[in-house]
Amino acid sequence: MGRRWSLRVRITGVATAVVLVVLVVGALAFLAVLQSMSVAAQATTAAQQATQIAADTRATGRLPPFEADEVVIQLQRDGQVVAVADDDFAGIAPLPVAAEAATVRVAGQRYVVRSSEIALPSAGVEHVVVARSLEGVDDATRAAAVLLAVAVPAAGVFVAALTWIVVGRSLRPVERIRADVERIGDDPSRRVDAPPGRDEVAGLAVTMNRMLGRLDQARSVQRQFVSDASHELRSPVAAIRQHAQVALLHPGATSLSGLAEVVDAEAARLEDLVSDLLLLARLDERGTLNQQEVDLDDLLLAEGARLRSLGVQVDASGVGPARVLADPALTARAVRNAVENARRHARSAVALTVRDDGATALVWIDDDGPGVPVEDRERVFRRFERRDDARDRDRGGTGLGLAIVAESARVAGGTARLGVSQLGGARLELRLPSVHD
Incomplete structure (x- = not known):
């Protein structure tokens, strides 16, 4: 991927992916908390209603009427329904007697159930069972899910666009520096135009100019060194050739011992020069030797x-x-x-x-x-x-x-x-x- 996509694309993609993951996880957590709190609120209301109706039933001796499409109220004895507050729910099977909140399905809909106990004079026990519909909770959860399903991608698109713009503006000076370095080519005397400010990009430009300066200086030193080395190496070779040519063209002008003496002296000088050059080259390459x-x-x-x-x-x-x-x-x-x-x-x-x-x-x-x-x-x-x-x-x-x-x-x-x-x-x-x- 690093070879196929630019840094701008990769940063935008990573930032957008991270934001989307965070938003999706947050949205799922929000929906779970919303549903849990809504169910808990309905369960608390059902418990309060069961307690109140149980008190009224104990005082009047009968279950008070209560008509509501979202609430089922039963009076149970020994697991059997003996009365209902709304005749529309007369045919419903006995709901579970639940001291804690319990969720059941009635006619295909979810209800949360709570109950309250009534002690009878005959030592028997009756229970007022209240079930409240969770249809409103489910509708609210679905509406929130739809809203988040639209909002999360929209937020991801917004973050992607914002990141693309910001990264592009941030990388623009880097691209200018790259273009300047590309134009420099084989002319290290040129320099990069440093952007204004004191941020990391400006520091990069300053560092680049310092590096180019060192390269320019090293190149000048290398050229001078090669020029001087070439001159110094040619001198003994030229001296040897000169005396050898004199000996060839004018045999009587020099003796064999004299020629050998000149060749030996110039060869020794050439050997010393090459030895010094090799030593300096090793020092330049390795920096330190056998300490x-x-x-x-x-x-x-x-x-x-x-x-x-x-x-x-x-x-x-x-x-x-x-x-x-x-x-x-x-x-x-x-x-x-x-x-x-x-x-x-x-x-x-x-x-x-x-x-x-x-x-x-x-x-x-x-x-x-x-x-x-x-x-x-x-x-x-x-x-x-x-x-x-x-x-x-x-x-x-x-x-x-x-x-x-x-x-x-x-x-x-x-x-x-x-x-x-x-x-x-x-x-x-x-x-x-x-x-x-």
Whole structure:
């Protein structure tokens, strides 16, 4: 049904069906209560008449006359009729002696019966039995049933029409939003016209515009990323082809070892770039990786020892114990990238610091290089973003190192930012939630 009928039709149908069920049940209950109360009222009247006639009969010694087409009055003794108040009912069989209301049929019509006892001087007992016709009650019940049989469908039609109109008016802004989204197509720069007010439909339009904005931004970032990645991937391939063509056309211009050296260097650069791209793609797809407890101090001390082996002056006196919950391989990669970034820009010295304040593990990687201008401190964490003074192939890398640092901090629940080092250069700061035994 959900595929065949519109939401407007389904809401109208469900609302009308619910109202009709409630009205039908209510109508049946009303008719039952109406009939029950009417019968009870006739039974009460019959009981009062039986009591009054019994008193008159006891006082006069005979049954007083009473003529009415809807009332049968009998005087019974030992189950036999000894007198009737109206001779028109003389041939009726004895009615049941009923202390409580009882319903019987007399001449094809329903009557409610009540009785009252008369004690005789001879120790015998007589009963005055009064039966009142329920024809009026049945007629009133039938009239009410006919009225409800007309009123209930009419009410259902009214509810259906009202629901159809109200739902249509309520869904009209939604249809406009759908049409706007349909017209947007492949141009996410367009937006939905939000209806006035602050209701749910207006909130839907606002949310839709925010989503379109995020899609537009993501699309722009993706296009820029693909463009940058294509450029970066073409560069080493072009360099390899260039040296290979020179070797083919001018064999004496280069040696086999020189060509192999160039191919090896460019292939290594291409491998690093592809590895970084695959890592960022996995982070984009999964968000979090293999979370384990990682000792940051061990990673920083190992990187400090590696830099010293390369001839860099390293101060690791500020490295203290700190443990975080993160992916070990990704965290090690991020620390390596951060330290390599400091080594590339340092003039002579790098300082490593790790602190734990009980809730946050703080990592500082300082260098004494030229530093990073304030306007570039956020931009350099974007993918393939490099400062103009860092675009040299031997020094600048691919522009993904700090992006991996930022993504590593994000998936671990922390942040990464650049500031000013006490050594005069740049300070890369990582803040990660710490864990304790």
